[in-house]
Amino acid sequence: MTRQVDVAILGAGSAGLYAVGQVRKATDNWVLIDGGELGTTCARVGCMPSKVAIQIGEDMHRRSIFEREGIEGGDSLVLNQEDAMEHVQDLRDVFVDKVLSTSTDEMSEEEFIEGNARFVEPNVLEVNGERIEAKKIIIATGSTPLVPGAWEPFRDRILTTDEFFEQESLPASVAVIGLGVIGLELGQALHRFGVDVTGIDMAETIGGLEDPVARDAAIELIGKEFPLWLGQAAEVSEAGEGRLKVTAGDNEVVVDKLLVCMGRVPNVKTLNLEALGVELDAKGVPAFDPHTMQVGDLPVFIAGDVTGERPILHEAGDEGRIAGFNAVQDTPVAFERKTPLSITFCDPNIVMVGQGWGELDEDAIAVGEVKMGLLGRAIIMGRNRGVLRVYADKNDGRILGATFVAALAEHLGHLLCWAISQHLTVFDLLSLPFYHPTMEEGLQAALYDLKGKFDEELDHPIELKPLK
The missing domain is CATH 3.30.390.30 (FAD/NAD-linked reductase, C-terminal dimerisation domain)
Incomplete structure (x- = not known):
């Protein structure tokens, strides 16, 4: 059975939903396809729940200056980790429900298909045994946290953002591997929750900082809260009693769990992008024009975290808008990108x-x-x-x-x-x-x-x- 549509959008995350917003202005003959968790990465496991955790940590940390402000009893305050995580999850669910109630929940079965699509030809997809011929296709399948293959034997003691926000209780000690945006935010929040945190990154910097003055200031300030091991790759091994030994250079620590924040990989493995007939990079992503989001001269566009270029919500939104707009044009329009x-x-x-x-x-x-x-x-x-x-x-x-x-x-x-x-x-x-x-x-x-x-x-x- 073959269905014909004007536009097929793969992925119901932020980029995909923004693309739908543009496409439906020009045509009613479109389809959105997604076989994964709905509600967007931002609302489920990213921007929003992480900020709840950060806020709780900041509120608890604030007690350190109560005494000098004349506020008594600061040292007696106790953070109940289970209640704190329940609060994170409650607000996370609010954010997810808000996304779903204004997107896929409102779509008909013809508009939204739950399933994983794969390319058969540049303008032909297969999903749940059905062939879909589309004049234009938008790839917005997002990304997944990276966990090194060598650490798979310890997977039951490894947390990524996919698992972190599901935790009902927290371990006593954690090694945070990767001190980019996510590692710094969650690592500091965990420390302020009362978890013994060690931060590790093979780079000589944190938070992606390149400016040497700013870099040194950040390392000094955040390093006062929990140890930062920089410039050496982490190695992991069994430590007995269900714990893990983590080494980096001359440093060594035994922890209950790892929080791995080593970046994300594009969700392209099951898409069969080889069917596009274009060269793919080392991560399996085709080259595209960042101003039109078009893949070569194909009737295919790509947007959001799957590109690996600008994994930030407002950028994903812009890319979704550009891809959606151009998917319903005869000739793609190039748009200026916003200031980083x-x-x-x-x-x-x-x-x-x-x-x-x-x-x-x-x-x-x-x-x-x-x-x-x-x-x-x-x-x-x-x-x-x-x-x-x-x-x-x-x-x-x-x-x-x-x-x-x-x-x-x-x-x-x-x-x-x-x-x-x-x-x-x-x-x-x-x-x-x-x-x-x-x-x-x-x-x-x-x-x-x-x-x-x-x-x-x-x-x-x-x-x-x-x-x-």
């Missing part, structure tokens, strides 16, 4: 905006910097730690990028991202208001430092625009 913005919600936040340190020519930029130790609002909150670094073009003062390691830097990152998107200069930004006392004043101080790096002829006498 990355936020790690550890404490302090790690934020990278625009061009990263590794992309910039150090001889062609000026850098403004401020340490957070003397910032009034940060002192009041007891969170005056970290550094803000802003990069600008030496020729004209145009803001190119920034790296922040600071409390509430998530908000400063948005401000800088918008400024970069508008091609604003350091002088433009300093002509705007900064209220007192706020964390934004830290950004203002970094901009003042940056302004002072420019030649006098580029300088402005005061940060106010003369009336015309």
Whole structure:
């Protein structure tokens, strides 16, 4: 039996659902196919439940400054891990239900098929024994946490994000392998829950930081909470009594479980992408145009985490929109991508905006910097730690990028991202208001430092625009 549709979308995650939103504006003859867990990675095992865990950890950690604020009884507060995890799961279920109630739950059996599709030809799929011929196909099948094959014998003691949010109780000790966004966020949350945490990464950095000043600040600050072993790969072996021995270089620890956060792999294994007749990369993903999301000149588009390019929700949403829009056009339209913005919600936040340190020519930029130790609002909150670094073009003062390691830097990152998107200069930004006392004043101080790096002829006498 063969069914003909205008567009078939593979994957009901964020990218796939955003693609559906565009496709259904142009045609009623479409189908969404997914045989996995529904509700999006973000709502089920990613952005949202992780922030619940982080919030609980921050609330518990806050008690460390109660005494100096005159609040008594801070040391007597106890976190019930089982109740905390139940709260995480309750809110996780709310987020998932919200997604489902506005997406697949509203779709008919003709619109949504539960099953795993595979390509037969570039425009022909097979799912649950049915052939589907589609004028256009969108691949948005997401990704899965990576666990090294050599660690499979210990799989019953390994947690990834797929298992973490299902835990009713927590182990007494954990080694977090991989200190990118997920490892840092969940590792710190676990530490603040009362779990004995050791963080390990074969890189010499954490949170993907490239800026050396910001990197050193983050390592120092987060390393005060739990040990960070950097620059050596982790090796795992049995330690007896159901525990695991983890070594990295000269370091060794015995733990109850591993939290493995070593990246994610695209969900392409069962798609038979070889049928597309194009070259696949080492992860099995075909080359595509990031501005149209089209795979070569095929009637095939790809979007979201499956690409491995920008595994962030708002990027997945944009890619889904682009793929969905172009899937119902005669000729694909190329779209400008948004200014890069990355936020790690550890404490302090790690934020990278625009061009990263590794992309910039150090001889062609000026850098403004401020340490957070003397910032009034940060002192009041007891969170005056970290550094803000802003990069600008030496020729004209145009803001190119920034790296922040600071409390509430998530908000400063948005401000800088918008400024970069508008091609604003350091002088433009300093002509705007900064209220007192706020964390934004830290950004203002970094901009003042940056302004002072420019030649006098580029300088402005005061940060106010003369009336015309």
